[in-house]
Amino acid sequence: MKELKSWKDYPLGGAVYDPGSTLDIDVSGWRNERPQIDQEKCIRCRICWVFCPDAAIIEEEKTYTTKTGKTFKLTYSIDYAHCKGCGICANECPVKAIKMIPEVE
Amino acid sequence: MTYELEKIKTLWDIPKEEHLVGGHSLCAGCTAATIVRHLLKVAGKNTIVVNATGCVEVSTTSFPYTAWRVPWLHVAFENAGAVASGVESAINALKIKGEIPVEKEINVIAIAGDGGSFDIGFQALSGLMERGHKVMFVIYDNEAYMNTGIQRSGATPFAAWTTTTPVTRRIRGEWRNKKDMFDIAIAHGIDYAATANPAYPVDMDSKFQKGLSKDGPSLVHVIMPCTTGWRFEPKYGITIAKLATETAVWVNMEYDVGNFSVTVPVKKRKHVREYLKLQGRYSHLSETEIELIQEQIDRKVEEINKRAGKEVIGPLEA
Numbered sequence: 001m002k003e004l005k006s007w008k009d010y011p012l013g014g015a016v017y018d019p020g021s022t023l024d025i026d027v028s029g030w031r032n033e034r035p036q037i038d039q040e041k042c043i044r045c046r047i048c049w050v051f052c053p054d055a056a057i058i059e060e061e062k063t064y065t066t067k068t069g070k071t072f073k074l075t076y077s078i079d080y081a082h083c084k085g086c087g088i089c090a091n092e093c094p095v096k097a098i099k100m101i102p103e104v105e
Numbered sequence: 106m107t108y109e110l111e112k113i114k115t116l117w118d119i120p121k122e123e124h125l126v127g128g129h130s131l132c133a134g135c136t137a138a139t140i141v142r143h144l145l146k147v148a149g150k151n152t153i154v155v156n157a158t159g160c161v162e163v164s165t166t167s168f169p170y171t172a173w174r175v176p177w178l179h180v181a182f183e184n185a186g187a188v189a190s191g192v193e194s195a196i197n198a199l200k201i202k203g204e205i206p207v208e209k210e211i212n213v214i215a216i217a218g219d220g221g222s223f224d225i226g227f228q229a230l231s232g233l234m235e236r237g238h239k240v241m242f243v244i245y246d247n248e249a250y251m252n253t254g255i256q257r258s259g260a261t262p263f264a265a266w267t268t269t270t271p272v273t274r275r276i277r278g279e280w281r282n283k284k285d286m287f288d289i290a291i292a293h294g295i296d297y298a299a300t301a302n303p304a305y306p307v308d309m310d311s312k313f314q315k316g317l318s319k320d321g322p323s324l325v326h327v328i329m330p331c332t333t334g335w336r337f338e339p340k341y342g343i344t345i346a347k348l349a350t351e352t353a354v355w356v357n358m359e360y361d362v363g364n365f366s367v368t369v370p371v372k373k374r375k376h377v378r379e380y381l382k383l384q385g386r387y388s389h390l391s392e393t394e395i396e397l398i399q400e401q402i403d404r405k406v407e408e409i410n411k412r413a414g415k416e417v418i419g420p421l422e423a
Binding site for chain 1: 116117119121123125126127128129130131132133134135136137138139142143165166168169170171172173174175303306332338339340341342343344
């Protein structure tokens with residue numbers, strides 16, 4: 001069993017020595033709706049990435065070719081552990097390539 | 106002052122690195138996180154952030170976690186300005202002593218909400234600007250004390266509902282006007298002051314960049330639609346921010362060493378109704394009250410056009 005830490009185990013002054021440690025926290029339970037990117041429709045305009053409050057849109061340098069033969073150098077995907085499902089990405093998407101799908105049917 | 110980052114002109118110039126990571130406990134759809142994310146992208150990793158008490162402070166650093174990847178400190182609600190001044194002075198002292206190389210550039214940024222800057226933190230902010238420390242003060246303005254339960258602040262606009270300016274038989278929301286922080290900052294004789302909007306990220310980021318490149322204090326005042334306190338669905342955060350500029354409720358202005366300019370001109374502005382009707386905090390308004398708010402905005406637009414010397418904010422859309 002994991003032992004509970006006592007106050008003596010924590011650094012003085014409430015200092016935290018582990019930058020960016022909230023990445024360990026899973027906030028997916030906050031969501032009612034889950035965004036889903038349609039890679040065929042997506043025009044790689046970066047708008048969802050820009051506006052996401054939770055830095056949950058991942059921009060990767062991965063080539064993707066659509067069925068109509070268009071090749072993009074970037075691919076956007078969603079970090080579902082940190083997405084809270086606010087829907088800003090879906091609302092701001094200029095081509096409506098992001099759909100919000102209910103978590104519970 | 107040299108500044109290594111290239112000027113941000115399009116969305117693609119925004120740096121990719123994240124210095125405020127996900128997993129924090131700000132509300133879903135909170136635009137404050139968008140603002141701070143962009144601020145740190147622009148500032149880079151050589152940055153010390155001083156954060157006044159407020160939404161961003163309590164929810165990004167629930168002990169023993171932190172969402173920040175830059176040195177960050179919090180002391181109290183009222184003294185973000187004073188602490189930031191101290192940090193800046195300490196850096197200067199260490200440079201004189203030779204502990205830090207003189208050419209090393211360290212950005213000191215103070216972040217506060219409207220409570221931590223308009224009301225409680227005002228004297229520390231005023232002192233910081235008057236003493237001329239090289240600190241950028243960023244205000245994310247959600248127009249009330251959202252963190253403690255939507256109490257009114259000096260930034261609450263006319264007619265807005267809050268829990269301390271309720272809608273009853275005798276009062277109909279806030280009956281006083283919003284404080285003009287932009288002009289107060291300019292009156293301190295600082296080099297750079299600006300108002301920004303997260304719905305215009307390129308404009309906002311270039312303002313952060315300009316503010317950081319100044320040798321003295323600078324202030325960037327950013328509007329921040331609050332899903333909880335303004336009573337709207339989380340997905341409309343950016344839509345409402347955009348409408349604020351399109352209706353001229355919020356004007357993106359800039360004051361750069363004596364030059365006043367409006368950075369996002371609006372050719373034809375929308376009726377303020379478009380902005381108000383999306384928000385629950387204005388749901389009690391009657392048609393006469395909406396017209397009264399529109400009149401106030403018309404007057405403000407006229408003033409700004411006069412100040413800019415040309416028509417930057419156009420007439421009302423027919």
